[in-house]
Amino acid sequence: AQTVTQSQPEMSVQEAETVTLSCTYDTSENNYYLFWYKQPPSRQMILVIRQEAYKQQNATENRFSVNFQKAAKSFSLKISDSQLGDTAMYFCAFILNDMRFGAGTRLTVKP
């Protein structure tokens, strides 16, 4: 069975600084997809970034980047130049046949 673990229930960062959210997963499969979703207080789940497991290059989307370590089954999210609007719950997710989510990390960006 696939499991996703986010070991940081809460994190905070000063505006304009960098923060890294960690995620590990467990699977015996070789080809799969990984995602980071953001869920602001409005509860609309928004895709932040995705990574295909067969790609060695780490995905990047503007201020968001991932550190994908396939052998270690690690998929961390780095947010650079943090903004107040980044305050939200962040969920790491894994998809093979269905999507499994971690328990989430509540990120607060402080002014």
Next chain:
Amino acid sequence: GAGVSQSPRYKVAKRGQDVALRCDPISGHVSLFWYQQALGQGPEFLTYFQNEAQLDKSGLPSDRFFAERPEGSVSTLKIQRTQQEDSAVYLCASSLVASGGPDGETQYFGPGTRLLVL
């Protein structure tokens, strides 16, 4: 709009009442997913449709939960004889294709329906 929509946004039900939650996926999206999200938790998979076919319902917590997508677009999640433990946010998501393709696996979520069972 172009996104996934869900209705109602909020539903209060008395214990024992039946409820129906609606999801309108993005037009043209083949796959549709339902999730249950308890307060402070990540979403938990309930069921998955590919067009009108329900390919996976392994996450449905009991036989009181039933989902359908008869014409391969709009989907309804029905909960019969609601219980207090059914209180949660129910999220719907859709994706373009079943699998494969550069963007096939990305799921786009609706705003959710918050269900409170009293």
